[in-house]
Amino acid sequence: MNRRKTLFRLLAGITIIFIFYSLVKNYVIDPSAAGFIGHKTGLRRTLNLPVWLNVMYVHVAFACVAMASGLLNFSNRLLEKSRRFHRINGYLYIVSVLIVVLTSGYMAPYATGGRVSSIGFNLLNMIWPFITIMALVQIKKKRMIRHRNWMIRSYAFCFTNMLIHLITTLLHYGIGLDYPLSYTISVYSSIALLLIIPEFVIRTIFRNPREHAIHS
Ligand code: HEM
8 A cells, every 4th residue: 555655756846747747837937938949850841830739739838738637537535535526537537538649640740760660650649549448338337446556557648748858868968869860769768668557557566456456
């Protein structure tokens, strides 16, 4: 139980910092995404920047809502206090995921790194909603543990952007790979890690099959 509490606190800390960072970076420090756009070379389609930026603003806003609502629903204390809140907040999470995926669908063809990156993002656009809907299906069948496990798998994808930038930074600034190539590699390695890490968490920290509690 203690390990779950520790994990929850760690997750809460990372999530709060990343939400704050995403909002400040994309709406205050660099609202024209100049730094990021500068890395887009050899696009096969013309990018309509004002439209792309507006889509990106909606994308980031709902990504932050998904991160916040998802985190709150992992709190056992809140679940015990109000099932109604958990349910409404859960639907808010699902709607946010769908909006992030829809906006991602618009941005994917223009992805940094070209066609290979685009394919990676479109893969994500299918995996994330599928996993999220699985979590909903499980709770509709009153399978608590399976619902929790699918939600752990789904929530991991809230960290896609963070992981992509972390890996890109390591590859580009760390070992000097081209930015677009670093970005493409990071898209695929992030997908792999975001599928593997939750499985590891489910099989270690959430191992007990009869345990219905989540955290705190
Ligand atoms: C939930 C947390 C997420 C946040 C905070 C987030 C944030 C962002 C931001 C700020 C950008 C603009 C470029 C940059 O600075 O990276 C972006 C681009 C993008 N995001 Fe997300 N995102 C998230 C999750 C996702 C997920 C899960 C997907 C796919 C299902 C996705 C797909 C995309 C695509 C396709 C782009 C355009 C990439 C490019 O132009 O190269 N994002 N995201």
